[in-house]
Amino acid sequence: MAAIASSSASSISLNTCTIQQPQATAQRYHTLLHLAGIIAILYYRFTTLIHSTVVPTLPWALVTAAEVIFAFIWLLTQAFRWRPVARTVSLQGLPDDKDLPSVDVFICTADPSKEPVVEVMNTVLSAMGLDYPANKLAVYLSDDGGAPSTLYAMKEACSFAKIWLPFCRKYGIKSRCPEWFFSTYGHDELLFRTDEFEADEHNMKLAYERFKDNIERRTNGASVVNDRPARVTIIHDNQKRRNGDNQVENEMPLLVYVSREKRPSLPHRFKAGALNTLLRVSGVLSNAPYMLVLDCDMYCNEPTSAKQAMCFHLDPNMSTSLAFVQYPQIFYNVSQKDIYDGQARSAYKTKYQGMDGVGGTVCSGTGYYLKKIALYGSPTQQDEHLWHPEDTFGESAKLIDSLNGGTSQFTTAILEEAKKLASCSYEDNTEWGKLIGYSYESLLESSFTGYLLHAKGWKSVYLYPKRACFLGSTTVDMKDAMVQLMKWSSGLLQVGLSRFSPILYGATRMSLLQTMCYAYFMFTPFLSIAYLLYGTIPPLCLLNGVSLYPKASNPWFKVFAAVYVSSLVQHLYEVVSSEGSLATWWNEQRIYLIKCVSALLFGCLDVMMKSFGMVKANFRLTNKVVDPEKLEKYENGDFDLQGAKMFMIPLTVMVLLNVVCFVGGMKRVISNNNFDEMFAQVFMSWTSLLFSYPILKGLVPNKNRSKKIKAN
Numbered sequence: 001m002a003a004i005a006s007s008s009a010s011s012i013s014l015n016t017c018t019i020q021q022p023q024a025t026a027q028r029y030h031t032l033l034h035l036a037g038i039i040a041i042l043y044y045r046f047t048t049l050i051h052s053t054v055v056p057t058l059p060w061a062l063v064t065a066a067e068v069i070f071a072f073i074w075l076l077t078q079a080f081r082w083r084p085v086a087r088t089v090s091l092q093g094l095p096d097d098k099d100l101p102s103v104d105v106f107i108c109t110a111d112p113s114k115e116p117v118v119e120v121m122n123t124v125l126s127a128m129g130l131d132y133p134a135n136k137l138a139v140y141l142s143d144d145g146g147a148p149s150t151l152y153a154m155k156e157a158c159s160f161a162k163i164w165l166p167f168c169r170k171y172g173i174k175s176r177c178p179e180w181f182f183s184t185y186g187h188d189e190l191l192f193r194t195d196e197f198e199a200d201e202h203n204m205k206l207a208y209e210r211f212k213d214n215i216e217r218r219t220n221g222a223s224v225v226n227d228r229p230a231r232v233t234i235i236h237d238n239q240k241r242r243n244g245d246n247q248v249e250n251e252m253p254l255l256v257y258v259s260r261e262k263r264p265s266l267p268h269r270f271k272a273g274a275l276n277t278l279l280r281v282s283g284v285l286s287n288a289p290y291m292l293v294l295d296c297d298m299y300c301n302e303p304t305s306a307k308q309a310m311c312f313h314l315d316p317n318m319s320t321s322l323a324f325v326q327y328p329q330i331f332y333n334v335s336q337k338d339i340y341d342g343q344a345r346s347a348y349k350t351k352y353q354g355m356d357g358v359g360g361t362v363c364s365g366t367g368y369y370l371k372k373i374a375l376y377g378s379p380t381q382q383d384e385h386l387w388h389p390e391d392t393f394g395e396s397a398k399l400i401d402s403l404n405g406g407t408s409q410f411t412t413a414i415l416e417e418a419k420k421l422a423s424c425s426y427e428d429n430t431e432w433g434k435l436i437g438y439s440y441e442s443l444l445e446s447s448f449t450g451y452l453l454h455a456k457g458w459k460s461v462y463l464y465p466k467r468a469c470f471l472g473s474t475t476v477d478m479k480d481a482m483v484q485l486m487k488w489s490s491g492l493l494q495v496g497l498s499r500f501s502p503i504l505y506g507a508t509r510m511s512l513l514q515t516m517c518y519a520y521f522m523f524t525p526f527l528s529i530a531y532l533l534y535g536t537i538p539p540l541c542l543l544n545g546v547s548l549y550p551k552a553s554n555p556w557f558k559v560f561a562a563v564y565v566s567s568l569v570q571h572l573y574e575v576v577s578s579e580g581s582l583a584t585w586w587n588e589q590r591i592y593l594i595k596c597v598s599a600l601l602f603g604c605l606d607v608m609m610k611s612f613g614m615v616k617a618n619f620r621l622t623n624k625v626v627d628p629e630k631l632e633k634y635e636n637g638d639f640d641l642q643g644a645k646m647f648m649i650p651l652t653v654m655v656l657l658n659v660v661c662f663v664g665g666m667k668r669v670i671s672n673n674n675f676d677e678m679f680a681q682v683f684m685s686w687t688s689l690l691f692s693y694p695i696l697k698g699l700v701p702n703k704n705r706s707k708k709i710k711a712n
Helices: 002-007 021-051 057-082 117-128 148-171 195-219 270-284 305-313 345-356 389-393 397-402 412-421 445-455 478-496 502-506 512-543 555-577 582-596 599-611 628-635 645-672 675-691 693-699 703-711
Strands: 015-019 085-089 103-109 137-143 231-236 254-259 290-295 322-326 368-371 459-462 470-472
Touching (some): 021 057, 057 345, 085 305, 085 345, 103 270, 117 195, 137 148, 254 270, 270 290, 270 397, 270 412, 270 445, 290 305, 305 322, 345 459, 345 582, 445 459, 478 512, 478 599, 478 645, 512 645, 512 675, 555 582, 555 675, 582 599, 645 675, 645 693
Parallel strands (some): 103 137, 322 459
Antiparallel strands (some): 015 085, 322 368
8 A cells, every 4th residue: 555655646746735715814803703792792691690680580591591502502613614625636646547546335225115226226337437447446235125126136237337337438428327317417418419429328228218127127115124144246246357357348346235134133233334244345355445435325426536535545645644535415406495405505515624624524424435444443553452353353364364455266265254244243242333343332323433533543635526526315305304414413412422522532632623523513403402492582581571682772782783693694604605695595594493493402302312211222214215296395495394293393382482472572562662672582583483484384274285185
């Protein structure tokens, strides 16, 4: 590996890192001014609470507690804004293909009823189409569903790839996911379309339709097999290509199907267990030093993504301490209105770049190229657990030998060894999931493992290229959006409250700013408490004529107003500077409030119930099946609350409370003529109703929908 890194050094720089100085400077000045305002507000709150005898003690204390939470979370977010960086790569500086290191691609699927097999195979085909030496590329599919139809689909995908990949290479097609290429999204990729191309494309489309039909007929009604032995099947063997055979038909990567053993009575470890199994199985087969992890619905959209990642991994100035290169998750089906914030602009265009500048960004779970040895020890390799590999890695001599490099012939003995490595019992009395591999401490296996890597001294980089390297499908209804966010918030908060809390564990192992970034992700669910307090206490006091804020004519009111406007302007600046619009800003403001008083609140409740043993940890798989009716509502900008009513209960109660309090409070304000005294609470209640308009709309019966139900 050292030889590869040194050979990559040339007069052409492999990558550049540019500090976004104008934004950083502006944000730092804003931080100081905003911080002064927050300190002033807290000073006003506490001194008034202590010295005044006329303020309502309990409501005042609760509102103060909410403002302390807001201030704490805001302070953590400033770490993202301190040193944002932007990175670019130069592929010309890479060594020749023969000198590039090998890459294993790991794709995980778990349930054919929720993750359509055709979609999974499209991801597999796009990974096989990466612009990388075929003899140095391997694609593994982990099928935790264990359905025989998925194995059949893999074989069909391999057969189709034999004509699809040459077609893509011949015409320089970048979108090597056939479903995307033949859709309205990617059909116009080629600017110049010759008669020869039109004919080849027509034949290829017919072949793809046959491929889809074969899979859909075979996989229709497929379900998870919960009791099964391990299975490792090599679908395509590229060893002939490795050994010097230059036949065109062998210019495909190694393709392997893995279905680890699953027994109802034994722990399964969810996706972390699947990835650790792939690490072991790939170790005795292809044994690449680097790996790409992909969700089954996140396909490769830019064939050069592996080479772009190598521009960092092979850079001698950073390769010794670099663990992974993270790409953003970009979604092709985000509507123009994006009512659910599916593009996650705040994360991928602001926070990730900011975190990259202070030690390395978080691992998002998909679309990252990782150095495998990072999962086995620290950058200094002074780890005591590596001194006795049998106790750490297990009793497989082949796996331990693979740690020193090299590959094996695909003999019957090697395949049997691979099945043994995929068994339930192999990890017994080993350090898998503890000191090596993906950690079992959290259901958010990649994010938590990335956190541990940073704590060990590893670095990461974030690359946001002009052309999206990976594309996926975002959620198009409220239910799936809430389930996904609840899963993330629950998992992260559980880590934040554990012995791995960034305040204790992270602060002693990484920089202060990077610790603050992780603390933000882990403690953000507490915002749900603050929003709930702010959405109930002031309106109730408005209804009863109790003032919680300074009069509009009071100089202290200007401080509250300045902080509020400052936060809105800062958010607007970030949206506009990342090519967003005023509509984007409004939608993000609205959905943030909705999510805080729904998914984040349930995330907190989930952690609390787990801590008391009331519920067990479970992996909630997001449904990838697209409902045309839901998609139409999403594209029209209409909120779909079907199936999400449980999540909406707290928000609905808060909205109805605000309606009653606003109407009753306004009557009291008008009759008492004390608008100056109650202005802040009137304004807050009004804005809460404005942000919650989709919920109010959802509470009103839809006559058209009622007619459809009666007709059916």
